[in-house]
Amino acid sequence: MKKSTKVTLTVVAAVGLASCGRSRRDPCEQGSFNEMACQDATRSGGYYYGGSWYPMMYRYPYPYYYDHYRTHVSNGGRVVSAPAGSYARPGGAASSPGVTHGGFGSIGAGHGAGE
Amino acid sequence: MRRIAATPRPDWQKKVEEKGLTWHTGEQPYWNEAAFYEFTAKEVDVLETATNELEKMTLQAAQHVIDNKLYARLAIPEMAVPLIESSWEAEPPSLYGRFDLAFDGVNPPKLLEYNADTPTGLLEAAVVQWYWLQDCFPKRDQFNSLHERLVALWKELAQYLPGRRIDFCSMDDAEDGMTVTYLQDTAQQAGLQASIFPIDEIGWDGNTFLGPDDRPLGTVFKLYPWEWMVREEFGKHIGAAETTWMEPPWKMLLSNKGILPILWQLFPRHPYLLEASFDGPGLMMAWAKKPILGREGANILLHQPGKDVETGGDYGEDGFIFQQMATLKSFDGMYPVIGSWLIGHEEGNAAGGMGLRESDTPITTNTSLFVPHLFD
Numbered sequence: 148m149k150k151s152t153k154v155t156l157t158v159v160a161a162v163g164l165a166s167c168g169r170s171r172r173d174p175c176e177q178g179s180f181n182e183m184a185c186q187d188a189t190r191s192g193g194y195y196y197g198g199s200w201y202p203m204m205y206r207y208p209y210p211y212y213y214d215h216y217r218t219h220v221s222n223g224g225r226v227v228s229a230p231a232g233s234y235a236r237p238g239g240a241a242s243s244p245g246v247t248h249g250g251f252g253s254i255g256a257g258h259g260a261g262e
Numbered sequence: 263m264r265r266i267a268a269t270p271r272p273d274w275q276k277k278v279e280e281k282g283l284t285w286h287t288g289e290q291p292y293w294n295e296a297a298f299y300e301f302t303a304k305e306v307d308v309l310e311t312a313t314n315e316l317e318k319m320t321l322q323a324a325q326h327v328i329d330n331k332l333y334a335r336l337a338i339p340e341m342a343v344p345l346i347e348s349s350w351e352a353e354p355p356s357l358y359g360r361f362d363l364a365f366d367g368v369n370p371p372k373l374l375e376y377n378a379d380t381p382t383g384l385l386e387a388a389v390v391q392w393y394w395l396q397d398c399f400p401k402r403d404q405f406n407s408l409h410e411r412l413v414a415l416w417k418e419l420a421q422y423l424p425g426r427r428i429d430f431c432s433m434d435d436a437e438d439g440m441t442v443t444y445l446q447d448t449a450q451q452a453g454l455q456a457s458i459f460p461i462d463e464i465g466w467d468g469n470t471f472l473g474p475d476d477r478p479l480g481t482v483f484k485l486y487p488w489e490w491m492v493r494e495e496f497g498k499h500i501g502a503a504e505t506t507w508m509e510p511p512w513k514m515l516l517s518n519k520g521i522l523p524i525l526w527q528l529f530p531r532h533p534y535l536l537e538a539s540f541d542g543p544g545l546m547m548a549w550a551k552k553p554i555l556g557r558e559g560a561n562i563l564l565h566q567p568g569k570d571v572e573t574g575g576d577y578g579e580d581g582f583i584f585q586q587m588a589t590l591k592s593f594d595g596m597y598p599v600i601g602s603w604l605i606g607h608e609e610g611n612a613a614g615g616m617g618l619r620e621s622d623t624p625i626t627t628n629t630s631l632f633v634p635h636l637f638d
Binding site: 191192193198199200202203204236243245246247248249250251252253254255256259260261262 | 284441
């Protein structure tokens with residue numbers, strides 16, 4: 148009665164796979180590096196890709212990933228860029244006049260809200 | 263109840279990452295499968311019964327607060343009162359909660375606190391430890407029907423969600439992100455449309471809350487505490503807007519440490535409760551002083567005769583409560599706390615499973631380790 152028997156995963160499994168670089172393109176991965184998007188991602192703890200938000204845990208600050216990328220390139224490594232606009236925030240740039248953002252989240256800024 | 267040392271799976275990091283636990287190691291592994299806890303079926307029954315009973319008691323306590331207007335005692339601002347009372351009457355959807363229990367396998371479980379509004383650690387409890395069981399002990403059992411219950415509950419709630427859609431938001435934080443990503447997955451498995459975005463991207467156009475794409479928000483699951491939401495810039499718009507928020511505003515009453523002395527007043531000497539007071543430790547010999555609106559073990563003082571242990575933090579300006587110190591039993595030098603999950607609020611049938619976190623001190627903090635469990 149207490150046994151769980153029907154655990155199936157869709158998004159969660161994709162998150163795990165993606166963290167290994169097999170699905171969407173992490174902007175901080177050396178093979179898909181994107182300078183601006185990686186800076187945003189390390190600062191925000193995640194990134195948008197194709198309009199969806201992907202939370203990530205980056206263990207190091209941005210320069211670490213940049214250095215890895217540079218080393219990768221100088222060793223002849225290939226970089227496959229994501230299509231233009233892939234990392235854009237949905238609706239962010241085109242937000243309608245009269246719409247304000249940022250009215251929630253100020254107290255929790257910089258740390259988690261779960262417990 | 264026993265703690266048993268175990269050899270971690272050789273590629274455990276990859277295995278847990280594949281299940282969505284992208285943050286599993288800090289200064290030390292947060293996900294710890296170098297040990298597990300073993301329970302008897304009877305012990306699991308005790309925990310399940312206690313969880314369902316505590317659920318009933320906490321709902322009675324919420325009604326008591328509302329009936330007697332005890333909001334100031336809980337440091338709840340006046341502007342939040344209409345939100346609480348209207349949501350209590352309207353009974354909008356509510357998804358989950360987690361009781362943190364002290365339990366030694368012998369004595370009745372004792373309620374340490376109720377994370378009613380923004381509990382995390384759900385993916386670990388619902389999914390990651392389940393796959394650990396399948397890999398390591400496929401013939402054993404686990405107190406865990408969280409995933410099926412979540413999917414089933416979303417199916418029930420679908421009719422109340424405009425457009426059969428739910429948007430999830432949280433802080434830009436790995437742990438919170440894992441929880442809402444997992445919940446998004448369960449909602450999608452139930453056939454709902456779902457998206458996810460950081461909470462600071464919610465917009466306001468003067469009448470309506472909007473998503474990052476300026477789409478009106480019908481129902482939002484927010485992993486963000488109500489006591490913060492009502493104090494922030496957009497807090498004043500919540501009552502006027504049509505957006506339905508999950509968890510609902512009345513959960514503000516139960517995620518508040520002030521509910522602990524109220525429970526003790528309503529159910530004195532109840533076997534599942536520890537003595538608690540707003541006014542000081544009284545005759546308690548060993549006690550914990552907790553901030554009314556504290557989080558993650560911050561600003562807690564544990565007092566025993568001749569010995570005080572205190573954690574740091576930024577909480578406490580809204581006052582404290584005093585709670586008799588639970589006698590946490592040490593298992594191999596570790597102190598486990600049971601996170602007993604509620605899915606939905608069906609009377610007598612809300613307990614859905616558990617996860618254990620352990621520390622080398624009696625205070626559970628955000629650095630405590632998650633340890634899997636099984637039972638026979």
